């Protein structure tokens with residue numbers, strides 16, 4: 001027997017750590033700064049695909065400044081909804097960066113939800129107008145929640161227009177999020193109403209390889225910012241062509257997805273978020289630009305947050321120690 005122990009953190013353990021969104025955004029900003037400086041190791045994510053539009057991805061990353069090394073093994077299954085199961089599930093392993101020995105295994109759904117919201121807000125910090133007060137959320141699921149929560153940390157939000165194809169989910173979302181964030185949340189009947197009146201628009205529906213996008217040209221107002229958490233599934237080519245600035249979170253990953261059939265009508269992003277945070281590329285220039293963040297989700301986002309979850313869980317006595 002060896003003496004190594006790993007800390008296992010279940011879904012409820014990770015949630016019980018209750019890491020605040022402001023800290024998640026701060027951790028991501030630090031990691032993107034490192035990425036912009038060329039200091040992060042993050043190979044493109046390989047995946048397996050057991051069903052159309054479903055994936056199970058392996059996402060390794062190493063962020064030297066955070067001493068964070070590890071991998072996320074995450075699945076996304078759009079049809080799970082019909083089974084009453086979550087869209088996104090998976091596990092994350094952390095390794096000691098000096099010995100390589102694994103020291104934690106945790107459920108990855110909380111981290112995936114929060115880091116993705118934080119990445120949208122971080123992009124918005126550089127690409128949206130700072131006085132943005134109105135948000136439009138299209139798809140009121142997990143991402144619809146965490147993206148709004150993250151935007152609320154950085155922007156003086158007063159009103160939210162929310163749309164979901166399932167009216168019951170939309171209603172629940174409006175009740176829940178208005179109480180949680182103390183903002184007015186108005187459910188709308190048409191996607192257009194959530195786009196044309198908003199300074200910040202997040203689309204977070206299913207990612208589809210052959211989507212039937214809904215957002216048309218001129219719906220997003222000049223000066224507004226969009227975050228396409230669901231790739232280009234919600235935005236028509238004409239709406240995307242109108243953007244003055246499109247960013248992504250990693251050029252190589254964007255090109256990889258393009259090579260396998262996504263983003264066929266999306267121009268190549270002018271910058272990735274690392275380049276913007278590191279000051280190598282500019283953010284918004286002027287109040288009338290339409291800007292769009294296409295963050296595809298990086299292993300680095302997860303590895304920026306996971307060690308902090310581990311440290312806090314350990315200090316709080318949360319989780320189960322298991323022999324390696």
Ligand SMILES: NC(=O)c1ccc[n+]([C@@H]2O[C@H](COP(=O)([O-])OP(=O)(O)OC[C@H]3O[C@@H](n4cnc5c(N)ncnc54)[C@H](O)[C@@H]3O)[C@@H](O)[C@H]2O)c1
Pocket residue numbers: 076081086087088112113116138139140141142143144163164165166169204205206207228229230231295296297298
């Ligand atoms: N880019 C990233 O880094 C990243 C990370 C995690 C998840 N995602 C993606 O975000 C999306 C949402 O994930 P989730 O965990 O929030 O899923 P979820 O199942 O919790 O929520 C999805 C919501 O979309 C709604 N919906 C479905 N079709 C819609 C449509 N056409 N218009 C409006 N609403 C619609 C559903 O009713 C549901 O409420 C998925 O596509 C997922 O792959 C992206």
